[in-house]
Amino acid sequence: MLCLSAFVCRVLIPEVICFEEDRLNSNRAPEKVKDMLRDKIDFGKRKVGHLFMRQLIPNVLGMLATALFIITDGIFVGRGIGSDALAAVNIVAPVSLFLTGVGLMFGMGGAIVASIQLSRDKVRVANINATQAVVVSSLAMLLVSVGVFIFARQTALLLGSPMDILNDAVIYLRYYIVFAVFQSLLCTLPFFVRIVSPAFSMVCVITGTVINILLDYVFIFVTGWGLAGAAIATGIGEIAGVSMLLVYLMRYSPQVKLLRLKWSVKSVRLTLCNISYMIRLGCSAFFSELTIALMMIAGNFVFARHLGVSGVAAYSIICYLFPIIFMLFNATVQSAQPIISYNYGCGMYTRGRQAFHLALKVAAAAGAFFLLVSWMWKDTVISWFITDPTNPAWEIATYGLPLFALDFIFFGINIVVCGYYMCVENVRKAITFTLTRGMLPVICFFLLPLWWGERGIWLAVPVAEVLITVLIGITFLIEKYTWKNFSNEQITQRI
Numbered sequence: 001m002l003c004l005s006a007f008v009c010r011v012l013i014p015e016v017i018c019f020e021e022d023r024l025n026s027n028r029a030p031e032k033v034k035d036m037l038r039d040k041i042d043f044g045k046r047k048v049g050h051l052f053m054r055q056l057i058p059n060v061l062g063m064l065a066t067a068l069f070i071i072t073d074g075i076f077v078g079r080g081i082g083s084d085a086l087a088a089v090n091i092v093a094p095v096s097l098f099l100t101g102v103g104l105m106f107g108m109g110g111a112i113v114a115s116i117q118l119s120r121d122k123v124r125v126a127n128i129n130a131t132q133a134v135v136v137s138s139l140a141m142l143l144v145s146v147g148v149f150i151f152a153r154q155t156a157l158l159l160g161s162p163m164d165i166l167n168d169a170v171i172y173l174r175y176y177i178v179f180a181v182f183q184s185l186l187c188t189l190p191f192f193v194r195i196v197s198p199a200f201s202m203v204c205v206i207t208g209t210v211i212n213i214l215l216d217y218v219f220i221f222v223t224g225w226g227l228a229g230a231a232i233a234t235g236i237g238e239i240a241g242v243s244m245l246l247v248y249l250m251r252y253s254p255q256v257k258l259l260r261l262k263w264s265v266k267s268v269r270l271t272l273c274n275i276s277y278m279i280r281l282g283c284s285a286f287f288s289e290l291t292i293a294l295m296m297i298a299g300n301f302v303f304a305r306h307l308g309v310s311g312v313a314a315y316s317i318i319c320y321l322f323p324i325i326f327m328l329f330n331a332t333v334q335s336a337q338p339i340i341s342y343n344y345g346c347g348m349y350t351r352g353r354q355a356f357h358l359a360l361k362v363a364a365a366a367g368a369f370f371l372l373v374s375w376m377w378k379d380t381v382i383s384w385f386i387t388d389p390t391n392p393a394w395e396i397a398t399y400g401l402p403l404f405a406l407d408f409i410f411f412g413i414n415i416v417v418c419g420y421y422m423c424v425e426n427v428r429k430a431i432t433f434t435l436t437r438g439m440l441p442v443i444c445f446f447l448l449p450l451w452w453g454e455r456g457i458w459l460a461v462p463v464a465e466v467l468i469t470v471l472i473g474i475t476f477l478i479e480k481y482t483w484k485n486f487s488n489e490q491i492t493q494r495i
Contacts, residue, residue, distance in 0.1 A: 103187025109282025
């Protein structure tokens with residue numbers, strides 16, 4: 001797989017290879033190399049709008065590929081195995097979100113630190129930080145993989161699996177968790193590749209997605225491997241994408257590279273210190289995924305209690321769509337991240353705030369688009385997963401999708417705001433808003449059905465996100481009133 005990835009890298013990015021070879025053979029002209037590196041993507045001088053769009057387009061395309069990665073599993077499982085299998089996969093979905101959250105945490109935290117170090121011309125330090133993030137996250141995911149595999153049944157019960165589908169959930173979970181390291185890395189590595197080549201990061205994700213789609217069809221419809229086949233297809237696609245990203249960062253990247261770490265006592269101590277700081281910066285991204293996982297777990301319990309397995313199957317459609325929409329909002333944050341962090345490190349706070357405003361506008365527009373699609377084409381969306389309109393899950397999903405979709409605009413705004421605070425190292429506010437986003441949906445899931453019945457279940461998450469948006473708006477107004485005597489740059493810096 002690594003050899004194949006190296007070949008793909010050499011075919012797809014010959015200009016990077018030529019530059020890398022020139023860089024390695026040109027120790028006599030470090031300043032020329034430095035200038036060439038800066039010409040690659042100059043986050044400090046080029047127009048913010050140009051930089052943002054250059055990052056946004058490949059990031060969104062890459063996230064759409066990742067979204068297709070997820071939604072394809074749901075379509076093949078729903079059509080090829082049945083609605084009960086779809087519900088079983090939904091039970092395991094919080095585990096997937098946990099793995100993704102860990103990957104985003106190390107990727108976002110490491111990329112923020114690396115971007116700031118690059119803005120100060122500390123390339124080797126940035127490379128060490130990137131390597132530490134990759135190595136430590138992989139070791140952590142290996143431990144998680146072993147633990148969940150051993151206690152798969154207990155984990156499925158903890159996630160709210162009804163007894164009717166418990167065996168299916170355990171089978172899928174055991175095969176799925178074997179590839180935990182690769183799923184996490186597929187979220188971590190693109191952060192570092194995007195600093196140099198957003199387009200190649202997109203190519204890696206798309207490659208993994210195409211492989212997953214092909215193998216999903218083969219393993220479910222041809223070989224008849226069922227849920228195990230769906231999990232294995234996903235894992236092989238992740239391995240392909242991760243292999244390409246690793247080969248690029250180890251051999252062909254002109255700036256951000258993975259290095260060999262030292263394992264002396266002093267080096268390990270410094271690594272732990274750096275990792276602790278990265279976790280602080282990236283923990284908001286982890287908590288964002290964790291809030292979705294908590295939302296799914298609480299929803300599984302509530303839907304199973306009020307509407308049975310059919311309710312869980314209907315809710316599973318939302319649980320497939322919601323992380324996809326989150327990914328697109330997250331792509332918006334990731335597009336702004338290197339611009340904000342780089343300029344924050346240079347002290348050019350106004351440029352970072354411009355990128356933040358662009359990200360807010362894109363997130364609001366995307367949320368409105370998703371809301372419109374959910375209202376106008378709800379039957380089409382549901383038919384991707386459930387083919388029989390007489391299935392009780394179809395009626396429940398048709399009723400609930402338009403109600404749940406009210407959440408999308410507010411969700412996007414909240415994600416961008418939390419991401420901005422991470423990019424400028426304001427960990428306290430990022431964590432505060434993110435944890436509040438985690439608690440409120442769970443509370444609403446258990447309270448609103450008491451007042452509004454089934455409608456309250458579907459409106460629990462939208463009501464929670466609206467409350468968070470109101471809280472963010474009040475916070476900004478208070479800050480604006482408190483800092484009215486500060487200069488614009490002082491306000492931007494403190495925000």
